[in-house]
Amino acid sequence: MTAPKIVAVYGSPRRNGNTATLLQKAVEGARDGGAEVAEIVLRDLKMSPCLEIYGCKNAGECRLKDDFQKTRDHILASHGLMLASPVFFYTVSAHTKILMDRFQSLWVKKYWVDPRPRDPQKAQRKGLFIAVGATKGKKLFDGILLSLKYFFDVIDMELWKALLYRGLDFEGDVLKFPEYIDEAYEAGMEFAKALEDNVKG
Ligand SMILES: Cc1cc2nc3c(=O)[nH]c(=O)nc-3n(C[C@H](O)[C@H](O)[C@H](O)COP(=O)(O)O)c2cc1C
Numbered sequence: 001m002t003a004p005k006i007v008a009v010y011g012s013p014r015r016n017g018n019t020a021t022l023l024q025k026a027v028e029g030a031r032d033g034g035a036e037v038a039e040i041v042l043r044d045l046k047m048s049p050c051l052e053i054y055g056c057k058n059a060g061e062c063r064l065k066d067d068f069q070k071t072r073d074h075i076l077a078s079h080g081l082m083l084a085s086p087v088f089f090y091t092v093s094a095h096t097k098i099l100m101d102r103f104q105s106l107w108v109k110k111y112w113v114d115p116r117p118r119d120p121q122k123a124q125r126k127g128l129f130i131a132v133g134a135t136k137g138k139k140l141f142d143g144i145l146l147s148l149k150y151f152f153d154v155i156d157m158e159l160w161k162a163l164l165y166r167g168l169d170f171e172g173d174v175l176k177f178p179e180y181i182d183e184a185y186e187a188g189m190e191f192a193k194a195l196e197d198n199v200k201g
Pocket of ligand 1: 019085086135136
């Protein structure tokens, strides 16, 4: 059987911060579960924020040429995305938001350039989302999950699972919670299995 293809996107500016540690574990789990995983660290990429020039209005192609195109192509060629971001001002990090905003070109393609009825139940891809915030409020993840929902819609992705952790702030804080690390590993492994249906198409 063909191995499920997963793209793991590190959205924090910290290389070894809390979300990165959890995502590394999920990657390990997914590989042990039989998936092929490509890792992308957003802070290492050259990616401009969306400049809202709507060069994408003609053919749905972003006019800004940088690392967005290869990142987009990787994600669209995958069966699953594992995305990890810290909560920054109740939404995703700036690195993650830049990636999401650049996908506006795909939104334009989907809804303006090539509009046709689509069945929202027929998501082509699945997503595992990991988020971490320092505080403990009930609404900590409301904003980030809303941004994620609309981003996933653009890339025909169904949210398979969200791992959301409160009360983690300094680099290394997550290491005090081995149960979180184990959960991320297990989720990665289960995610690889869950993608088998997507591989079969
Ligand atoms: C710019 C910035 C904004 C932040 N905004 C929030 C916030 O709105 N709510 C919160 O609970 N924590 C907030 N934090 C704390 C981070 O979410 C927290 O430190 C997290 O553990 C960082 O994850 P990382 O190590 O993966 O980068 C913020 C941190 C920074 C640097």
